[in-house]
Amino acid sequence: MAKLYVDSDKFGSNSASPTVDAFHGAIKDIVRRKLDESGHSWDKFVFDSSYDLITAEDMAQVEKLLVDAGHKFDWSAAISPQERPEIYKPAEGVSEADIADFSFEHEEAIVADADAEGREQRGQGDNVARYPEACTGTARYIRSPTLVLKYLEAGVPPDTIAVIDDSGGTLTAPILEQFKGVICAGGSTRSHLGILTREYGVPCLMNAKISGIKEGDTVMIECTADPKTAADYQKNVERTARVWRLKKAD
Numbered sequence: 582m583a584k585l586y587v588d589s590d591k592f593g594s595n596s597a598s599p600t601v602d603a604f605h606g607a608i609k610d611i612v613r614r615k616l617d618e619s620g621h622s623w624d625k626f627v628f629d630s631s632y633d634l635i636t637a638e639d640m641a642q643v644e645k646l647l648v649d650a651g652h653k654f655d656w657s658a659a660i661s662p663q664e665r666p667e668i669y670k671p672a673e674g675v676s677e678a679d680i681a682d683f684s685f686e687h688e689e690a691i692v693a694d695a696d697a698e699g700r701e702q703r704g705q706g707d708n709v710a711r712y713p714e715a716c717t718g719t720a721r722y723i724r725s726p727t728l729v730l731k732y733l734e735a736g737v738p739p740d741t742i743a744v745i746d747d748s749g750g751t752l753t754a755p756i757l758e759q760f761k762g763v764i765c766a767g768g769s770t771r772s773h774l775g776i777l778t779r780e781y782g783v784p785c786l787m788n789a790k791i792s793g794i795k796e797g798d799t800v801m802i803e804c805t806a807d808p809k810t811a812a813d814y815q816k817n818v819e820r821t822a823r824v825w826r827l828k829k830a831d
């Protein structure tokens with residue numbers, strides 16, 4: 582059986598979950614089989630014949646393998662679970678009807694009772710850039726193109742701290758400069774969204790692990806903390822900024 586470049590993992594990285602392992606394993610099986618059948622060198626296969634030999638039908642079979650095993654995919658565009666509910670997890674916290682009761686719930690969020698200043702920690706994230714003062718505003722979940730269009734037409738409410746997921750860089754780009762701050766549940770400080778917020782001067786926490794923050798809560802992000810650098814990620818250095826809730830929504 583063909584040996585692939587990824588069989589020698591010099592970086593020692595591990596997959597994020599058994600589902601990721603299953604997906605990667607299925608893809609590797611297809612590549613090994615097609616490479617063997619082609620009789621070509623690795624370079625010729627990768628840069629030439631693989632375009633014809635690996636088909637959309639092959640990828641559909643990988644998707645079917647995961648779905649048949651009971652897996653559903655996380656979505657990054659709200660239209661995905663609407664068009665293909667059989668393969669995507671339900672879209673929660675998207676419509677105005679369900680946003681009031683929605684919150685990101687991360688099992689690694691650090692939470693604590695209110696301190697002497699009335700600040701209740703509800704998580705932490707990677708600070709993109711340091712600012713002289715912490716950023717305080719109103720948490721608003723922005724997870725659908727419909728809401729972005731609404732804010733484009735009517736304007737973003739004052740003092741909005743946008744709470745978004747990893748799709749936020751593209752989804753919210755048209756209104757990004759109107760945010761007072763951003764809490765993003767994915768990515769890193771060097772992600773597209775991290776770069777955009779830094780350029781616009783909007784305080785931002787990436788890779789945020791938060792819990793219990795609801796639409797309309799008054800929150801504060803510790804953008805006075807040291808930013809997390811590329812070297813920190815490479816060396817697995819923990820350097821986080823806190824997210825506090827100052828007041829629950831009325």
